[in-house]
Amino acid sequence: MSSITLSPRIRTSPFYEAAVAAGLSDVTVYNKMILPTSFGDLKAEYDRLLGRVAIWDVGAERQVEIVGPDAAACAQYLTARDLSKMKEGQGKYVAMCDHDGRILNDPVLMKLSGNRYWFSLADHDMLLWCKAVAAEKGFDVVVHEPDVSPLGVQGPLAEDLIADLFGDHIRELKYFWFLETSLDGIPLVLCRSGWSKQGGFELFLQDGSFGTELWNKVVAAGEKYGIGPGAPNHVERVESGLLSWGGDNTPDSNPFEVGMGRYTDVDIDADFIGKAALQTVVAEGIGRLFVGLIVDTDAADDWPLPERTLVMLDGNQVGTLGAIVYSHRMQKTIGLAQIKREVVEAGSLVEVTGPNGASSAEIVTLPFL
Amino acid sequence: MSSITLSPRIRTSPFYEAAVAAGLSDVTVYNKMILPTSFGDLKAEYDRLLGRVAIWDVGAERQVEIVGPDAAACAQYLTARDLSKMKEGQGKYVAMCDHDGRILNDPVLMKLSGNRYWFSLADHDMLLWCKAVAAEKGFDVVVHEPDVSPLGVQGPLAEDLIADLFGDHIRELKYFWFLETSLDGIPLVLCRSGWSKQGGFELFLQDGSFGTELWNKVVAAGEKYGIGPGAPNHVERVESGLLSWGGDNTPDSNPFEVGMGRYTDVDIDADFIGKAALQTVVAEGIGRLFVGLIVDTDAADDWPLPERTLVMLDGNQVGTLGAIVYSHRMQKTIGLAQIKREVVEAGSLVEVTGPNGASSAEIVTLPFL
Numbered sequence: 001m002s003s004i005t006l007s008p009r010i011r012t013s014p015f016y017e018a019a020v021a022a023g024l025s026d027v028t029v030y031n032k033m034i035l036p037t038s039f040g041d042l043k044a045e046y047d048r049l050l051g052r053v054a055i056w057d058v059g060a061e062r063q064v065e066i067v068g069p070d071a072a073a074c075a076q077y078l079t080a081r082d083l084s085k086m087k088e089g090q091g092k093y094v095a096m097c098d099h100d101g102r103i104l105n106d107p108v109l110m111k112l113s114g115n116r117y118w119f120s121l122a123d124h125d126m127l128l129w130c131k132a133v134a135a136e137k138g139f140d141v142v143v144h145e146p147d148v149s150p151l152g153v154q155g156p157l158a159e160d161l162i163a164d165l166f167g168d169h170i171r172e173l174k175y176f177w178f179l180e181t182s183l184d185g186i187p188l189v190l191c192r193s194g195w196s197k198q199g200g201f202e203l204f205l206q207d208g209s210f211g212t213e214l215w216n217k218v219v220a221a222g223e224k225y226g227i228g229p230g231a232p233n234h235v236e237r238v239e240s241g242l243l244s245w246g247g248d249n250t251p252d253s254n255p256f257e258v259g260m261g262r263y264t265d266v267d268i269d270a271d272f273i274g275k276a277a278l279q280t281v282v283a284e285g286i287g288r289l290f291v292g293l294i295v296d297t298d299a300a301d302d303w304p305l306p307e308r309t310l311v312m313l314d315g316n317q318v319g320t321l322g323a324i325v326y327s328h329r330m331q332k333t334i335g336l337a338q339i340k341r342e343v344v345e346a347g348s349l350v351e352v353t354g355p356n357g358a359s360s361a362e363i364v365t366l367p368f369l
Numbered sequence: 370m371s372s373i374t375l376s377p378r379i380r381t382s383p384f385y386e387a388a389v390a391a392g393l394s395d396v397t398v399y400n401k402m403i404l405p406t407s408f409g410d411l412k413a414e415y416d417r418l419l420g421r422v423a424i425w426d427v428g429a430e431r432q433v434e435i436v437g438p439d440a441a442a443c444a445q446y447l448t449a450r451d452l453s454k455m456k457e458g459q460g461k462y463v464a465m466c467d468h469d470g471r472i473l474n475d476p477v478l479m480k481l482s483g484n485r486y487w488f489s490l491a492d493h494d495m496l497l498w499c500k501a502v503a504a505e506k507g508f509d510v511v512v513h514e515p516d517v518s519p520l521g522v523q524g525p526l527a528e529d530l531i532a533d534l535f536g537d538h539i540r541e542l543k544y545f546w547f548l549e550t551s552l553d554g555i556p557l558v559l560c561r562s563g564w565s566k567q568g569g570f571e572l573f574l575q576d577g578s579f580g581t582e583l584w585n586k587v588v589a590a591g592e593k594y595g596i597g598p599g600a601p602n603h604v605e606r607v608e609s610g611l612l613s614w615g616g617d618n619t620p621d622s623n624p625f626e627v628g629m630g631r632y633t634d635v636d637i638d639a640d641f642i643g644k645a646a647l648q649t650v651v652a653e654g655i656g657r658l659f660v661g662l663i664v665d666t667d668a669a670d671d672w673p674l675p676e677r678t679l680v681m682l683d684g685n686q687v688g689t690l691g692a693i694v695y696s697h698r699m700q701k702t703i704g705l706a707q708i709k710r711e712v713v714e715a716g717s718l719v720e721v722t723g724p725n726g727a728s729s730a731e732i733v734t735l736p737f738l
Contacts, residue, residue, distance in 0.1 A: 001372040002396045005406040007673035008691055009492055009616035010397065027371045028379065029398035032492070032615070037374040099504040104497065123378060123401070125494035128473065132501035135468040135642075246401070247378035273504075304376035322377050 001026075010034060013059025014149050014211025022229040030123045033060035036231040042302040045230040046328060049155050049198050054230030055218055056152030058195070058202065059211075063118040063148045064130050068141035071115040074134055077272050078119075079109060080255055082265040086111050091176035091191060093263055095255035096126065101277030103255050104129060106245045108176060108193060118148070120193075120204075122245040133273070147208050148189070152232075153218060154200035157225040162201050165221050166190060170201075178204075183217060186210045195232045197240035197367070235302050235325045238336055241292060241367030247304070248290070248322030248336050254281050257338055259290035259366060288319060289344045292366045293335035295352060297359040300326040300333045305355070311337050312351045318343045324354040327368065334368055335361065370395075379403060382428025383518050383580025391598040399492045402429035405600040411671040414599040415697060418524050418567050423599030424587055425521030427564070427571065428580075432487040432517045433499050437510035440484040443503055446641050447488075448478060449624055451634040455480050460545035460560060462632055464624035465495065470646030472624050473498060475614045477545060477562060487517070489562075489573075491614040502642070516577050517558070521601075522587060523569035526594040531570050534590050535559060539570075547573075552586060555579045564601045566609035566736070603673050604694045607705055610661060610735030616673070617659070617691030617705050623650050626707055628659035628735060657688060658713045661735045662704035664721060666728040669695045669702045674724070680706050681720040687712045693723040696737065703737055704730065 004027055006012075011033045019036050026038040036057050039045060048054045066074050076083045080101075081094045091110045095103050096119070105126050107119040119126060131143045153162060162170050165183060170190065173179065178191035189204035205214055219227055237244070243258050255264040255278070266278045281287075293311075304323060311319035319339030327334050335352060343350065344363055352361050373396055375381075380402045388405050395407040405426050408414060417423045435443050445452045449470075450463045460479045464472050465488070474495050476488040488495060500512045522531060531539055534552060539559065542548065547560035558573035574583055588596055606613070612627050624633040624647070635647045650656075662680075673692060680688035688708030696703050704721060712719065713732055721730045 001375075002393060002403075003370040004373045005395050005397045005672065006675035007397060007613070007616050008675075008677045009399075009613060012676065024371060026374050028374045028376060029401075032398075034371075098500055125497060128494060128498040129501050131467055132498050133505055136502055136505035244376070244378060247376050303374065306375035306377075307381065308377045 004034070013057055014205060014208035015057035015059050015151055015215050018212045018215035019057045019229065030060035031062045031121060031125070033062070035060040038231060039229045042233070042235070043328070046233050046235055048226070048228050049196060049230055049233050049236055051156065052226040053153060053155035053157040053161055053222055055215065055222065055227055056154060056231055058152045058232065059149035061150050062121050063146055064121060064127050064143060065116065065118050065146045066130065066134070066141050066143055067116045069115060070139040070141050071117055074139040074141045075109065075117040076270045077137065078130060078133060080264050080272055080274055080278060082268045083109070084268070084270070088113055089177055089179065091178060091193065093176065095260050095264055096129070097255065097274030097278065099273055099277070101254045101274040101281060102252055103245070103249070103258060103260070106243055106258070106260065110178060110191070112180070120150070124246065147206065149205045149208055149211065150202040151205060151214060151218065152194050152200065152202050154194045154196045154230070155198050158200035161218070161222045161225050161227065162190070165218070183214065186214050188214070195242060196236055197242070198236065234304050234323070235328065238323045238325045238334060239327050239329060239367070239369045241336070243290070244322065249338060250320055253288070253338065254278060256281060256286040257288045257290060286341055288338045289341050290366065291337055291339055291344055292364040292368050293321070293337050293350070293352060293361040294364055295324060295333040295335055295354065295359050295361040297333050297354060297356060298326070300324050300354055302326070309353045311339055313343055313348055318350060321352045324352065329369060339363060382426050383574060383577035384426035384428050384520055384584050387581045387584035388426045388598065399429035400431045400490060400494070402431070404429040407600060408598045411602070412697070415602050415604055417595070417597050418565060418599055418602050418605055420525065421595040422522060422524035422526040422530055422591055424584065424591065424596055425523060425600055427521045427601065428518035430519050431490050432515055433490060433496050433512060434485065434487055434515045435499065435503070435510050435512055436485045438484060439508040439510050440486055443508040443510050444478065444486040445639045446506065447499060447502060449633050449641055449643055449647060451637045452478070453637070453639070457482055458546055458548065460547060460562065462545065464629045464633055465498070466624065466643030466647065468642055468646070470623045470643040470650060471621055472614070472618070472627060472629070475612055475627070475629065479547060479560070481549070489519070493615065516575065518574045518577055518580065519571040520574060520583060520587065521563050521569065521571050523563045523565045523599070524567050527569035530587070530591045530594050530596065531559070534587070552583065555583050557583070564611060565605055566611070566738070567605065603692070604671050604697065607692045607694045607703060608696050608698060608736070608738045610705070610737060612659070613691065618707060619689055622657070622707065623647060625650060625655040626657045626659060655710055657707045658710050659735065660706055660708055660713055661733040661737050662690070662706050662719070662721060662730040663733055664693060664702040664704055664723065664728050664730040666702050666723060666725060667695070669693045669723055671695070678722045680708055682712055682717055687719060690721045693721065698738060708732060
């Protein structure tokens with residue numbers, strides 16, 4: 001395993017110093033920032049996420065803010081989902097597509113007000129996309145990256161911890177809804193969200209100078225719940241069927257091919273980028289489906305594959321495998337794949353190649369758990 | 370130093386396996402790909418680059434191809450430099466700016482034909498920018514990332530090596546000019562370019578399946594010249610004053626503030642993105658200059674700073690320091706900085722903070738060597 005070279009070209013988040021102090025051992029780069037991947041014991045981090053509560057530096061989940069008189073129209077034009085009924089304080093999981101209907105990102109879109117939105121992003125410089133579209137299309141908006149960095153608090157005890165810090169009213173917050181609030185004067189947006197299915201919140205810190213202070217306050221309040229450091233957990237997210245955009249999918253995928261069909265509204269009145277192309281996809285049929293695999297092997301570890309591998313049937317490629325792990329809860333080896341629709345519908349057994357060679361695999365619907 | 374976690378979200382180049390076999394030890398992520406930074410001995414890599422010839426996996430230097438009837442107009446619209454006299458087979462170092470005149474990238478633009486151009490990129494997802502602009506502006510072009518990955522051959526003996534492989538006619542190739550050619554059937558574009566000032570070429574491999582084969586052929590031909598593996602060398606590039614876009618500069622910089630004034634043509638007839646804003650910059654005066662610093666300390670190492678630090682004068686911030694290294698050739702500690710124009714013009718001594726504390730620094734013009 002190679003060492004990462006730090007440089008000013010790759011930013012660290014406001015929580016990075018605290019993460020290093022907590023024993024950060026492994027990282028990736030996400031939105032040109034350091035994103036922790038482990039603190040040295042992936043299984044302990046998994047157990048903490050499943051059983052207690054974990055604190056995650058997910059500051060690399062950057063926001064693109066669209067602000068101005070045309071913000072609502074611009075946000076809709078950038079999004080392949082109906083936003084007409086969206087309320088202030090609400091977030092929605094959305095697909096952003098290019099003009100050919102290929103998905104560019106799967107952010108949570110947050111409506112702060114009628115003229116202010118955040119796209120809370122997966123790994124792609126969407127600031128460039130949004131700025132170019134807004135300027136060339138002539139929307140009266142400012143598009144920029146605000147000083148906003150999410151801190152994840154995830155796990156079954158996260159709600160108790162957050163209620164201790166912010167009050168019991170946060171227990172009423174619905175999934176992807178948020179509040180603008182503060183903690184001892186530290187400005188933040190508190191959202192019920194996070195890249196796990198274990199429950200939890202993200203604290204969108206609105207002033208990076210408070211990063212270590214916010215981390216320490218959460219850790220202090222979390223001690224009685226057994227809090228510890230962690231990071232988006234590869235095994236848990238595969239079990240939960242959470243998409244890693246850009247990793248699980250090939251670059252030419254449309255939203256229907258990454259499991260986002262139910263969030264994709266091709267028949268709304270409003271225009272959005274990729275609408276015509278996606279209407280054609282619906283009319284002609286979706287090429288591939290995003291599915292789970294139960295793989296007939298014991299051999300898989302807790303780390304991601306270094307690259308996508310092929311899914312084969314009778315010697316022909318029928319898809320791509322984006323992830324394969326050993327599920328601690330299912331006690332089975334499982335994977336995430338994009339596979340041709342006709343193969344999925346036929347229920348065929350396929351063949352995949354993991355870290356330890358080729359194995360037969362059964363196709364199942366997501367999520368696993 | 371943390372380990373990098375590989376995953377399908379971060380691609381490896383066609384030369385990655387060969388680089389690993391050659392002893393790759395340290396990496397960064399560049400354009401969402403692994404980019405080697407060292408093979409374990411930075412000083413030996415520096416000496417090889419200065420004295421002999423080095424092979425570099427710079428496949429992360431991605432191309433955006435603009436192809437179609439409007440390619441020339443689209444390339445010009447995306448570029449803050451006069452392209453009207455550009456010839457087929459020629460490359461130019463250009464700034465790409467946003468609508469406010471802020472530089473988004475400093476690629477080499479290569480004209481393959483009248484309707485086909487490559488932007489050979491620094492670290493930013495410019496494919497998104499170019500696709501959005503082309504689609505919303507209505508240019509009749511296709512914008513995509515081709516299967517093209519540069520392999521660097523850098524150093525004073527690079528020309529002899531490349532002449533052995535391709536023939537003596539390549540000695541006539543001017544800087545940034547290129548040829549479409551092949552090596553034993555491996556299709557590539559051979560360009561006199563590379564991110565050092567030691568001379569050399571980049572072999573733009575046009576079929577990734579030949580990565581290891583091309584690497585091995587270059588190494589075999591280079592043995593008599595003492596070739597060895599390397600990577601863009603931080604000390605050499607600082608000595609040479611080569612910009613690391615996104616690292617040396619703050620995100621709000623215009624091309625004049627990163628030393629690209631002589632490549633920026635604000636008075637051409639053609640329209641380009643940021644033209645009006647850059648005309649205003651010229652009329653009102655440039656805010657900061659990209660300069661060298663000779664720093665009064667012995668303490669600096671061969672690795673980049675983890676983040677930009679401040680340049681101070683009389684207790685006030687007057688700029689940012691992007692790099693500080695010990696120059697083996699100058700036997701001095703040197704740095705790269707963006708500093709307020711009036712401070713540069715006054716010739717003031719400034720204060721910078723490197724890995725070993727604060728030091729006084731003299732401002733000098735670039736390059737150092």
